[in-house]
Amino acid sequence: MDFTLNLTQEQKLIMTQQMQLSVKLLQMSSFELQEYMEKEFQENPVLEAKYEENSETDKFKDRIDYKELIKYFEFDNYGSQSYGNYDEDEVSPFNFISNSKSLKECLHEQIGELNENDYLKSICDYIIENIDNRGYLDTTLEEICKEIKCNKELGEKALIIVQSLEPDGIGARDIKECLKIQLRKKGVEDEVIYKIIEEHIENLADNKYNVIAKDLNISLKDVQHYGDIIKSLEPKPSRGFFTGDEVKYIVPDAYIRKIDGVYHIIMNDSLLPKLSINSVYKDIINNEKDKFAVEYVKDRINSAMFLIKSVEHRKSTIYKVLEKILELQKDYFEYGEEYLKPMTLKEIADNLGMHESTISRAIRDKYIYTSRGTIKIKDLFTVGYNNEQGEDISVRNIKNQIKKLIEEEDKTKPLSDQAICDELNNMNMNISRRTVAKYREELGIKSSSKRKRF
Structure with a gap:
């Protein structure tokens, strides 16, 4: 046994703090990112945040609607308070404050x-x-x-x-x-x-x-x-009452609209504030007398610049993913859920030259608004089966077909899982009885013995 000194060369990927932050921002929902940006704005003095404001015309229109609403309430006797004249200064905002009763x-x-x-x-x-x-x-x-x-x-x-x-x-x-x-x-x-x-x-x-x-x-x-x-009775009498939990509203990260026969992706920029660097701090950097202040401002500017770049990178990544999804699922957006094709994270990742984990983070808790309502991006990803013609059939379509068969069954003689499996095989959806049972349970549908009516 002896001590030796060896020189070796190897490659390692070390996640720096900035890389970790970039990954963290990518997987945040819009609501979480908004909260994070507001926190950074409060802590970093060089950052400036600006939200898009409505035009003066919109504000004027809102005021008119506001007063008309009061008239409507009073006319229909919804409130006992008399508002007298309807000048803007006379209307108290406290008249519209309500509180959910527990x-x-x-x-x-x-x-x-x-x-x-x-x-x-x-x-x-x-x-x-x-x-x-x-x-x-x-x-x-x-x-x-x-x-x-x-x-x-x-x-x-x-x-x-x-x-x-x-x-x-x-x-x-x-x-x-x-x-x-x-x-x-x-x-x-x-x-x-x-x-x-x-x-x-x-x-x-x-x-x-x-x-x-x-x-x-x-x-x-x-x-x-x-x-x-x-x-038919209620096992939880408290259902429907306010429990103290605040409702979190879903805000889409992007809109998919059909304009002149072509689908376009419009990112929801109004959701997040526009970040910029306060020009006042440039003078401090030019002042070489206070080196401590210069170093502090430089550090804060670097931090702010990285945050701005990370937010833009997040936006461009989501856009690229949505662009590829739109390309693969055009029939779904055009004709509806029955035309949803099987699509995996790996498929999108390979097409974009990214890692699957990056795609997974990019779609986590993200929503898009379409002509068919607000959709969770993750719900568009589904595995599929090949039928005899070699066509891909998504799991969602198979589940919808199982649900339809059960809804149309004779309740006195409900279909067994094997009977449903046979029906699906006749429709060129080749799956096993165990798979039918699995999908039925995921849909929250009971077995045939528990669905039977007398």
């Missing part, structure tokens, strides 16, 4: 309107605060009574009051109680349906009508009727 706020308001004593109302309010996002009581009544030091009889009375509120089924302790509350409010008194909920809720979920019919000594048709009623 489920708990709605429940507290209903409690406040009840003709009950304040102590009982306070117990009801405490119970409401223990309701979870689904609309169920998140803790036991015993624990609540122990925490607020009230007797169980009063706690049960308060819970009954809470469960009588809207939406139906609120304040239930489990799904069985939730369904029973809704049935009672609908005036359903048939004991059989309550027995099915109590003893056979799992069998009902699995469409095991034979088991339920045999146990309760009723016909399959009656079980199915009861099942239809139960399945």
Whole structure:
């Protein structure tokens, strides 16, 4: 054993900070990039950001519409406030402020309107605060009574009051109680349906009508009727109420429009601010007295310039990808979903001379607006199968055909996966029964035994 000193030569790709940032910006959605650019604008003093503004004509038109809207509201008695004259200075923007009410706020308001004593109302309010996002009581009544030091009889009375509120089924302790509350409010008194909920809720979920019919000594048709009623109820009473989560709106990164018979890609430039370098800082660079300030400004300018270049590179990459997609999927944009061709990331990457990971990042969380609505770019990528004629058929078209066959089937004799497979093979879509089962499950469609009607 001895120590030796060797000289070797090798090639390595080391991701610099700037390269990492460029990759990071490419995979950001428009919303994420907008937030990032605003953060950089606040931290980097040499950056200037400018959003496109509407013309004065548009502003004037908006003001007219704004005042006409008020007149319309007042005329139809949508609001009790009288606005008097409609001069711009007289209209308060506070008249248009609204706030989404949460489920708990709605429940507290209903409690406040009840003709009950304040102590009982306070117990009801405490119970409401223990309701979870689904609309169920998140803790036991015993624990609540122990925490607020009230007797169980009063706690049960308060819970009954809470469960009588809207939406139906609120304040239930489990799904069985939730369904029973809704049935009672609908005036359903048939004991059989309550027995099915109590003893056979799992069998009902699995469409095991034979088991339920045999146990309760009723016909399959009656079980199915009861099942239809139960399945029409709401298992999550909180559904449709504001939960506190802000809605994120989808903004397309580009528009694909047909102009004079030719499709064009128009990038959505109005979404992001236009970045530039503040010319004031050029004077600081020319001033050689304060070397520290000069170095700082140079560093900030370099950072700003790289951000501007990265944003432009992101835009050009997305444009190139969309250009190639438009070339390959022209029939889809022209005629619709049935003409969507199989297309993979590798195919686009090879055509553009890029890596698959770059294409994947470029389409991540990106949307385009077309004549057929807003589409996620990723949804246009799909694998396919070759039929006997050698034509490529996309998975989406196969799924649509499976869905169509199931929608048109005889519900008393639903198609099995093998029967669907045979039908697809007759249409020159050569796939196996296991593949049919896989696609059916991905579509959220139950098996034939669970689709059967009596």
